Amino acid sequence: MNWELMWDSVPTLLGGVPVTLELVGLALLFGALVAFGTALLRLSGNPVAERLMAAYVFVFRGTPLLVQIFLIYYGLGQFEAVRSTFLWTFLREPFWCAILALTLNTGAYTSEILRGAILSVPQGQIEAARACGMSRTLLFRRIVMPVAIRQMLPAYGNEVILMVKASSLASTITLLEITGIARKIIAQTFAVFEIFIVAGSIYLLLNFIASRLIRYAEWRMTPYLRARG
């Protein structure tokens, strides 16, 4: 066990944290938007939209993220048709391909969580709101969404952790986030065990911080569930 090497590699590996955080942050942000749209479309009552979104969720939840990443990066780049569009400025870069894959992936899972949460809002509350004469948008904004968001927080927290872990797969398309840098160091030092232990510890730390933040968010959002006095 080469402790010195492990110690020396820490600053280099920490250099990958910004990229990891960017990947996770952007993927969660865009993924939330995608999830929102998808969940709404699936609950809209329009059969075509529902079918389409169900297919999207089915494909992205039923295939491994690794396949999705490779399909988007290598697969799409194969076609001249794709390369001649303006999309190529983004798809050319492994960073944006990774963001696209992560976004679509988390979008599918989050949309299911959101859909379940929306469906779990007690029917009585919706009836009462309608009886008060609330419009559909107002009903959604003031009654359904607040309840749904609080309901989905634990499951969404899980999704955030999964995203942090999923970001490590971006290393397979040459991105230098934590895992990518770890593999680069290993290529020079051949010390697989030591470097991956350090990298794993960094991820554990990130996940620990993430889960604390989520628990704090849960605590802030649900004062009515806290014990009184």
Added chain:
Amino acid sequence: MKKIVAALALGAIVAAVGGIAEAKDWKKIRIATEGAYAPWNATDPSGKLVGFEPDLAMALCKKMNAQCEVVAQDWDGMIPALQQGKYDAIMAAMSITDEREKVITFAGPYGSEPSMFGTMKSSPLTKVNFGAERVDLSKDDPAGKAAIEKLAEALKGKTVGVQTSTIQANFMEKYLPKVTVRTYDKLDNAGIDLAAGRVDAIYGDRSAVDAIIKSDAGKDMTLVAPAFSRGVLGKGVGVGMRKADADLKELFNKAIAEANSDGTITKLSTQHFGYDISIK
């Protein structure tokens, strides 16, 4: 209940562990190769490992009176897995370099090739006159230095794709540090990205780059710039082994010398590369 479950769990782990390795009399040798570096080694559609090195391995083992098994291993895990004992030797177009000799030992070399760049025919790189056809990096010659400078100039602001943990990656780091380098798990994937325009050039062993160019997807690609050899690019391709297995190294060295003198290497090399890569 807990004890039963704990025992079951432990039993499952121990039961999953495979058999004992053979005693070290070198009657059975496991040799690892990548399987994704034609024409040195490749995987055919039925999953079999084919190419120059699997064939050479069989020939060498016949000379050593040993039974050989050729297994596939991803390139970036080659040396660590050897040290773990997953196999006994590496024949995967691995060049003998000082850096690698720190951790493992080599028999041979059994072949040697220069490294060349590959790029699209439409690239401005093809129009540059580098002034030298071959550059030997172990010699301190001005023509070589000038060629490298022209290369640095031509590649300024561009991206080059190499395979991780290769002599070419080290070359880029040492001589062209200002050029953006993207490292891939397989050179094939770098080739895919060259065709897609994500990298402006790829850098690898001459035959491997050539194999990519000769394939369907490579019809718009061409070899470019001088052929570099020696120096940071190593002293030729050898059989990698654990440092503790000095006796195996002896066996391999003897077999390679025999294969060289009786023309086996030349024959196999002409068959797979079209030219002779053996060391005379």
Added chain:
Amino acid sequence: MFELLSFGPNGWGGQLLAGAAMTVAVSLSSFLLGLVFGSAGAAAKLSHNIVLNGIAEVYTTVVRGVPELLVIYLLFFGGGSMAMALGRVFGYDGYVELNAFTIGVLSVGLISGAYSTEVIRGAVQAVHFGQIEAARACGMSRWLILRRILVPQTMRYALPGLGNVWQLTLKDTALISVTALAEIMRVAHVAAGSTRQPFLFYTTAAVLYLVLTTVSTAAFERAERHANRGVRRA
């Protein structure tokens, strides 16, 4: 283009199907191993022994908090020495060889087990304690309680969660491609590289995984219906 997928000499079809069979084999073995780890972990977490509690907690937190790719790499490169160290504990001083399949099953099994622990723990806790009290009052032995009261009801509560763990396990096997084991992802990766047709092969891989997950979902739904027979819904 489709001839590349065929079963002929130039077609990767045979290899891909063999890869699919390997994927199923690895997933099943890992899932079952994961159930063993999960039961052990759940038992440890439910026990009142602080040490066991701690070990199980460390196990689930670490394995669920570190990317699967790293766990698989660590076991792939460190598995040999770890198995040898374990062997030495039992007095076995020889060289232990672990092939790619074993390593794959061990790593994915370890990951699967961490998630299974939570599912099984939740399921066991969902069984009303009153039932156990009643069974004890009837004089049932611990083994009988486990067999007749706990397991059937735990199964009912655990099945949805275990269905999720199964899907997770199935998809995590794609990461074993780094150990050169010939499952779907590895075959697709090598084929895509050497034929330079990534879209064709990765799409085929995706389709194969979709078939597997669809069949699995259907199977689990049947199992859930069977486990829930006789349960009346309000």
